[in-house]
Amino acid sequence: MKVDILASGSAGNCIALTTAGKTILIDAGIAKTKIEKRLLEVAIRPDSITAIFITHAHGDHTKGLPLANKYGIPVYATVGEWKGISGVDERLRRTLETRYGDYEPSYLGGVTVYPFHTHHDSYEPVGYAIEPDIGPRACVVFDTGKLDNDMLAMMEGSIYIIEANHDRDMVAESNYPDSVKARVLSDLGHLSNEQTAAALTELIRGSGEQIYLTHLSSSNNMPTLAEATVKAALRRKGFLEGTHYHLEVV
Template sequence: MKYALDATTSWGEGTIIKVNILASGSAGNCIALTTGEKTILIDAGVAKTKIEKRLLEVGIRSDEVAAIFITHAHCDHTKGLPLANKYRIPVYATHGEWKGISGVDEELQHVVETRWSKYETVEIGDLHICPFKVHHDAIEPVGYAIEDDHGNRCCVVFDTGHIDSDMLEMMEGNIYIIEANHDPAMVEAGDYPDSVKARILSDNGHLSNEQTAEALQRLISGRGERIYLTHLSSKNNMPTLAEMTVKHALRKTGYIAGKHYTLEVLA
């Protein structure tokens, strides 16, 4: 698995949001985002010791993590949450997803609140974390849009069966960390039980390469955006297939990888 990429994107002069993909895929997901002196994690889906090791490999101490934000309570997004207790890190999740999360000390538990049916922004230093609804077979899953004070905006969308107009509005930015989970033909031809195939392909399952490509066609405007394709299925996808599907779709809109945007595939 490819991990711990030291990748940066800058829109504001002299400012960056640093992205390190610590884990990606069906075995676990964890992303570190850093701006200024603040680092947050989006999900903690591999063992605590692996997160500690991979943070150190990219120059971040675990006790420097300011907060952990959970997309949903499935194990491949929460397995490493004992990290929070060890280093006294606040953990944020929706009310529904807290029902499926255990083992986090009560004083570290923070609920992502809603007002007028929309999630409230969480402020962590100069980071503004904006949760938004996604579509997955969990109780109350979310994605996150993370802004800094310099105009940078990073969007994280892991497990979702489709992308609607409200999501697209929240996803606008200059860094995209998004799942490209499967190729539908590979799912259909695979050896999973029919019930599992139906779950993956449903509107509350996972994004196919084509769905991800279609969303990026509507989001990318050729201003040097950075795209990370994540959460690829080891059985139902191939990195080259995911990469080529997205590049082909964006070429149709006039954008060329390396010229108008950059693309990394994490598998």
Template structure:
């Protein structure tokens, strides 16, 4: 699986994934022109993108959706999140279906995309497990206030692209209004470094897994702190970075 994190953080999020010649975007949270430029810089043609998958309809995840109209790229989102998305041509709008409360997978060539519910203050936010017929599976979890057992089950055995948004002490010491602090720290907010570390403790088996820590707050976190917190938690299980797993902190 080819992974290119084009943007990550409070200012916008966008990931390119490719397997078996099929390329997709997860979120498009920076300006269209920036997405185009960063794709081209990576040697990727924007008109070859098969689909865009949206986690939720906050601006830092959908700002660049005019890309879809320009290149006629189908956009997938949950029925709830379409309430917060405008400007995508009707023929490109794709709704993820559910059956008995479980999202139906989306098949694109030899890649299966499995949406799953997460916990955030949006209409119907999701994460994604992306599974090619051959090669590495990838799970993407951006904004969520907690990680539950159902999420862990769908994330298991993959490359982990997961948010490590904040340090709670930094949030509480920030100049954010109390209501904003409470939102960030709630079960419908964002994952702290420690919450992410605890989830990875349950997921990592020391088999060379790849971890990408993403969506770091520019005001309430530091890359070194996020890295240290996760490494310390995994060391408790006897796992050492570079030996049992690889870790990259993405803070651009």
């Protein structure tokens, strides 16, 4: 599976995953023209995108959805998140359906996308597991204030694209209003470095998994700090970066 992180952070998020001859986007949170440019930079034609899957309707995840109308790309989102998404042609709107509380998978021919519940202050946010018929399984988890056991079960795979948004001490010492601090640190906010590290210690098996730390706060985190926190936690489990897994901070 080819992973191209076109944008990551509070200014916008967009990931291209290419597998089984198809490219899908997870979120489209930067301007349409920037998505087009960055796709071409990684040798992906914008008119070749199979589908766009939205995690939630906040602007840093949906700003570039006019791309869908231009190229006729189906856009998948939950019933709740469609409440906050406008400007997508009706013919391109796809709703992620549930059955007995779980989301139905989306079959794209050679690759299956499994949505799962996350925890954020939006209508009905989700993460995604992307599983080709042949090849490694990837999961994408953005904006979530916590990771529960159901999420961890869905996230098992070989490629982890997960937010490491903030350092809790940096948030506490920041100039953010108390209400914003409380939101970021809440169960409906964002993952801290420590939360992400703890989840990865449950998921990583030392079989060469690829980890991408994403959605870092520009104010309340540092790439070196996020990287060091995760590496230290995995080292305590006996796993070394470059030997048992590979890590990239985006």
